[in-house]
Amino acid sequence: MTVTTGNSEFDPYLTAIIANRIDGIVREMTNTLLRAARSAVINSARDFSCAICTADNQLLASAEGLPIHIFGSHMLTAAMTDRHAGDLREGDCYLHNDPYSGNSHAADHAFLVPVFIDGEHLFTTVAKAHQADIGNSLPTTYMAQARDQYEEGALIFPAVRIQRDYKMNEDVVAMCRSRIRVPNQWYGDFLAGIGSARIAERRLKELCKKYGKETIKNFMTNWMDYSEQRMIQAIKKLPKASVVRSGAHDPLAGLLPDGVPLNVKLNIDPDNSIIDLDLRENVDNVPCGFNESEACVTAAVFSGVFNSIDPTVPRNAGSFRRLDLHLRDGSVAGRPAFPHSCSLATTNVADRLINITQSAFATIGEDFGLAEGGIGMGAGTGVISGKDHRLGNEPYVNQLIVAAAGGPGSPTADGWPNYALPVVAGLMYRDSVEVDELKHPLEFQYIRILPGSAGAGKYRGSFAVEVSYGPKEQPMDAIWPCDGTHYPPKGVRGGQDGIKAQHWKINANGEEEELPNVVITVLKKGERVRGNTTSGGGYGNPFERDPRRVLKDVLDGFETIQRARDVYGVAFIGSVTTNDLAIDAEATGKLRERAAT
Template identity: 25%
Template sequence: MLDTKSAVKEIDPITVQVVLGALENVAVEMGHKLARMSYSSIIRESEDFGCALVDIYGNQLCESSHSTPLQSGPIPGYVKGIREIMEERDDNFSPGDIIMHNSPYHGASHGPDIGICIPVFYQEELIGFSVTTAHHLDIGASTPGSCGIVDAVDAYAEGLQFKAIKVYEKGKKNRYVWDLLMDNIRAPKMVVGDIEAQIAAAKIGATRYIELLDKFGVDTIYAASNELMNYSEKMMREAITKLPDGEYKAEGFLDGYLDSADSYKKDLKICVTVKVSGSELTVDLTGTSPQVKDRPINMPLVGTVDIAVYLTLRSILLDSTTYGDFSQNSGLSRPIHIIAPKGTLCNPVFPAPTIARFTSGNMIADTLMKALAQVVPDQVSAGIGNLQVVAFSGLANEENYWVYMDIMEGSYGGRYGKDGMDAVDTLYANTRNNPIEDIETHYPLRVNRYELRDTGCAPGKWRGGIGSIREITFLEDGSFSVEADGHKFAPWGFKGGENGTVGELSIREQTGDTIKLPSKLPNRPAKAGSTIQLVGPCGGGYGNPLERDPEKVLADFLDGYISAETALEVYKVFITETNTIDYEKTNEWRRRKAE
């Protein structure tokens, strides 16, 4: 078998591009088929899944372009973890094996993100793996849903653990594993149906991979893959060499558990030091708060922290506007090194729980971007507004669970030359929102309100992105749980831009009483008629507000994003009663302020 790290076969650039297109088409087909075959909205609508092919050495060859980075990115880690476990068990891969895996201490992003791995054999030799990952709406934890399990005391309380379990062995279905799934998961038909969809999509990937080997030959596929990874590595190294050697530090903070009496569970620090030396870059997370031993805000190093780092560096240093599109593969990470002390939030020790690592990992990415802002200020945004993930659940006919997961988008900070993006999933999330029609068709919920926040955007030469407001009413008795962040620490402003606005969570009960809730909420009952209000954070502003184009200030006013008072007090733009700009007064006010 040809070693992809030292391929000897010469290959021309045209063949490389043909092979690249063929590999990417396989991953795209896997993704489309998985989305079409899935039962749950989190996969079908939000596209919270990943698909990729991985070679025998653990290198990712391609990924589904319309999946989320937090699903596709960890796939090499899933494969590595599976292989480690199987070696410990003295087990082997065989044709017909299908492996289920979700251990966050063996490469998985967190427990609900189940990976399905099919070893691919060609001419009786193992040559790689076809893998799908997806978020599942229940994993058998202590309370319904697979998010908002924010009170889990250890990894065992987070739900079922599958460590390289063969659900098919040599082509034969292991019925006992499937019985266990059906007996221990709420809404089993939906969850098991989604797992079967993953298997079908992974089978498609394995079949197409073999077809490519038949068409091009093993040596050509491996030589092209090696060339593509070397090219990606070269691009990343060239981008790193443009940075001045040195160290660049930043800090960020997580809410943690704001309602906790224990100080070590809240106001948690994220420390990032970027060390640049030639074409090598190290992200050192030393100084980050210790792990929270009995709460699942901790982040797996492999599967969450590394993906947050790799994605942020690629997005900032290799912006597609400048560098164009090129292959997403393992070559990009070769020049990047991560230091994460064990026993911290970013490298916990088993059995510390990790299921609620979503918003924590986003803060790793945000703080890394803040550090990079010192050397590439024109390539970053100001602070991002973090996300809120809600699990709604209830019993239909008092015996069958329904579960729905909603990822409420955040917002970006202002960027050089552009305002922040409003109401979008930020950084490594990249999921889509669920259509209101889909929610109300499948669940006893009504979406009463879904709109951008009023008067919340952070001032700047380029204003911060605006978070959204969503109000959802229970039509039947049920419950909900939430994992979120950014309710205490506002997104950071940059280069004179103001800080953003924090998020909020509250419930208006059927009695009419409104209760403010913390950003992390364990499962809480809700009576029919109760309404949850989710308010997303607004990103930070970028640049001096006095330098904002007055016409853009007027447009923000007309759109209802700011008031006339804010336009005058913050931007020094005078808007008349006829909704026009008085430029004489505006120029005078701005001149006075500058003095």
């Protein structure tokens, strides 16, 4: 079947075949980077994303990239084409990490390869990876207290050419090696990023050779139009609504005593199939690393939308046409004014914006939106560094991803325990404890679930997780910029909030000292940290939860018997220890009847 659309023919079968083939190329990029990288934050935690854009800077495909990375891919390629207009050619590769010209934040090194077919620039491949170290003034890629980009200290590459005619610019490599604390580890990741972008270049050339350049160009047009039509259909299923939803990021001692207030205005227009997102009424840039880059604020609110609509709608420039985003220059949730720091642009405020947007959808009806997902990069996602006594005191730096927050309740399901953060949405991996202990001189005491911590609801959020670790021999720096220690993730439609994050430093004699949300500490031998993540917010009235689900949660160790009774109105007979715990239907009915009155 072939349908004529505009100036090109739309063959649904061929379109589906090519779309899946291009997604397969992105997945091959992903596997290349995952297997070739050296740092654990990339090859274990998978804190990276791959995408393919068109030559005119439209996102074409992203497969399973992290939302905070890939929804701004077109801004990266636009920076490259603008900066090097008229000078792009086959064999080029560009390094981009400038948050003021399309990148997310300085820690994400993006590798851009323009792909030429018969002399015509047709695609740009994008491999973006979070680095273990970027030369900041402190051994972390998250500089929460940095007053500006200068105080961060990272090398910035605004779409800098690192290869011409497939040959490396060794001057750039030398600059990075001289600044980054773990140069050999970084160089392995650097080569892996280039290799990922290059493998896509090769496969795209093969694809165009098989089907012909004109067929592929027609496909790109038709795929974008098809995606827009799918988005139109999804929006038409939503009720007409205007919602203003607010939230806040935690305070930062000495700089932001009240935190960062945040607002999203959501206007759903199903008649014209437009979702309008207005973030202009947010405060000015703040004097620390919490400012959003344009790429991240765009990705955050777009993520909140895609989390709340038909999940089969393709995520690309075609569906983006139906989203109308309004930002303000010089705003913490807009376009940043140089040189304000955007060091944490991919996480803290971005997580809050995703939560605010998706929970705004929950206000329009009981079948829409999500509760707020767990937030906060605490001890389980801290950056650790020091000297490795096993390797002649060589320096090490790594971003841990061992314990992250719980997912939000939805209209139909409980929150995911592998959610991690709203900006990740379950797409990253959790570090292997054994691999982390093998690679670095640290030791984990435990990683465990906190029973009774989930935000209660008809569909509950996921539980919180607690972690504890410390160094084996030499002192270890541990740095993290946690959110959610003051303002927990919110429940919606009668669902309860998640729990707050908390952290402690435990001295060698066992004494505990509670830590602030932004932590910069040194752990000596015998000392350790422990801390718990936030949990996800609940969706709907907890007394409407199926008692069988409550029973299963208790049996699985996620929930306590006392909370089951007090929060969910579910009573039991028997016990867990004797393996005969069962629902007391009569007592449960009375508890819920009493609560209803």
